[in-house]
Amino acid sequence: MTASVSDPVLRLVEVSKRYGGVRALERASFACAAGRIHALLGENGAGKSTLIKVMAGVVQPDEGRILLQGQQRQFSHPQDAVAAGIACIFQELSLLPDLSVADNICITNPPRRFGLVDRQAQRRIAQAALERAGAGDIHPLATVASLPLSKRQLVEIAKALARAPKILILDEATSALPAAEVQRVFALLRRLRDEGLAIVYISHRMNEVTELADECSVFRNGHEVASFPAGTRSDAQVVEMMIGRDLAHVFPPKPAAQAAGAAPALEVRGLTWAGRLHDVDLAVRPGEIVGLGGLDGQGQRELFLALFGVLRGVGGEVLVAGRRARIGGPRAAKALGIALVPEDRKTDGLLLPMSVNDNLSLAALDRFSRAGVLRLAQERSAVAGIVRRLAIKAGSMEDAVGTLSGGNQQKVVIGKWLLNEPRVLLLNDLTRGIDVGTKQEIYALVRTLADEGAAVLFYSTDYAELIGCCDRVAVFYGGRIVRWLEGGALTEHALVASALNLNEEATA
Structure with a gap:
């Protein structure tokens, strides 16, 4: 019984x-x-x-x-x-x-x-x-x-x-x-x-x-x-x-479609790597959120790592603001205005024993330094602005970032890149393990960043996020883009069928 x-x-x-x-x-x-x-x-x-x-x-x-x-x-x-x-x-x-x-x-x-x-x-x-x-x-x-x-x-x-x-x-x-x-x-x-x-x-x-x-x-x-x-x-x-409050809506409204003639902020042509990526072509315009769909392990993570300069032996072309880019490492990616929010914030995104303040300023220290000397007042002012903008909740900016809740830790990962004012955002499973209230705040933030001119690549294992946040979705299968979905075609049924590489009749 x-x-x-x-x-x-x-x-x-x-x-x-x-x-x-x-x-x-x-x-x-x-x-x-x-x-x-x-x-x-x-x-x-x-x-x-x-x-x-x-x-x-x-x-x-x-x-x-x-x-x-x-x-x-x-x-x-x-x-x-x-x-x-x-x-x-x-x-x-x-x-x-x-x-x-x-x-x-x-x-x-x-x-x-x-x-x-x-x-x-x-x-x-x-x-x-x-x-x-x-x-x-x-x-x-x-x-x-x-x-x-x-x-x-x-x-x-x-x-x-x-x-x-x-x-x-x-x-x-x-x-x-x-x-x-x-x-x-x-x-x-x-x-x-x-x-x-x-x-x-x-x-x-x-x-x-x-x-x-x-x-x-x-x-x-x-x-x-x-x-x-x-x-x-x-x-x-x-x-x-x-x-403790009504959740009126989850996803912010999408703007009108971007002008077809707008020059891409990021363009990828024939990107190939180590049998994991095959002739990937995509373009993201300023103000656009492009989703990466498909089952996990189909090349989405490798695409992000290639664009951030982590992988070696990448073939094909990457263009940033219309110019061919040689991304030899994360430092070069950062200099081009590319930011990566990784899938595992605790391992790859944060230094947990260090303070909230130090984690937020870490990626932008060169902005706050002159002749090797850190300008503390400028750093603290910039960090305080990010904390207010993202509503990061911490007892003190000197608290170890590992003591914050998961949602606030993720805000710190995002905030450290915003100090660099990136033109291209690579967001890898951004809301994994975050509560619904904080998710809503992050969805609104991502849309605001796009409205301010950022180009966003957005991978999620949650189909609702891809549908609710993205203007278009490239579905990956076996390291290739097998289908693009947008407008009325961007549905959960179509995402699932495309992720399994079924033909279009199977999605009807």
Whole structure:
């Protein structure tokens, strides 16, 4: 018999946690039951991450109780929670990139033989965990660093399942996955639910919550606002609970079509690289947002890296403002007015231990320097202007940027490039792991930047974003652009069919 929420396997009762003067949780309560998928909703900074860190033994609460199967427990270390059957997959991946997939999956408890790690047994364990996670195509001996972000997230799920948990907590575990792999993960989570696991699921994608969850709890400002069966509240009602205000519209209105004769700010002709990009042709005009669609791993990331000067041996031509450009590295790209917001802000976009101020000014230090001396007053004034413009929320500009919420961290990544006043913006999965309120702010910002004359290339794994934000979308398949979609043809049906490289009749 399936357990009900009135008989929870895990319960948190009036839990509070403060960091200095910041209140992360204030007398917050939460309960989840075996055989149920419980969605935990709220903006970044609402307390969700702190709550699951309390469940996982990463953070000890200042007040409150943790009850596991009715018994009060205290987790002073993450291993205590793991031993109790709680596995947590955080948004910040815990993988060691230079080790193999098998090493990562078994790192906390590797199988041993004669006192040494049994490599064959470890590989078997890893392969079984990968197959259970729907990622049997990932080789156990591959290094994590060689995998794209979407595959790394599947390895993280496999790592959690290898611990045979009774309670599985997922924090934005599908945020970097394309639609096809999301469905594989959903099928896995439903199977685990039917096997009796209690699953706590955090996502900022409302369609995922609607499709997957049995129960929902909404948090705001460290408090539980409401808990209810999934499907008993409309999306608009849920969003209003999350942000405390009505979300009148998500995407800003698109302007009239750009003049056909406007000269492109960025033009790519026959771009080719290492068997991953094949004769890519595209042009982006000032004021235009051009989307990159298609399944993950079809060349979109490589296109961004080629345009930012990261890749070597790139063939074809790149023209910036009508002039052929030789982009020998990121410094050359920056000098041409090109900015890249990467897909993984924590690894590639920010220096987490450094301050908010230092991260914001890092890409523009040459603007604030004279004869090698930093002009602090000019730097601080420019940074303050960006903070106001993007509404970046931080206790102090000297706080480590790693202490900010995910949405505010992403604003810092964007803001550091805005100080350079770029003409071309390369935006790689810009809103991954960001709450709906901050997403709306970022959508409006991107449209404003385009209206001010920037040319924007915009890749997203979320079809709604491509439809709502972009003027045109180039769909990639196998490193090529297989179809352009715009106007009335830019629909989710057409995006999915084109991503699978189906013929046009299949999209009718």
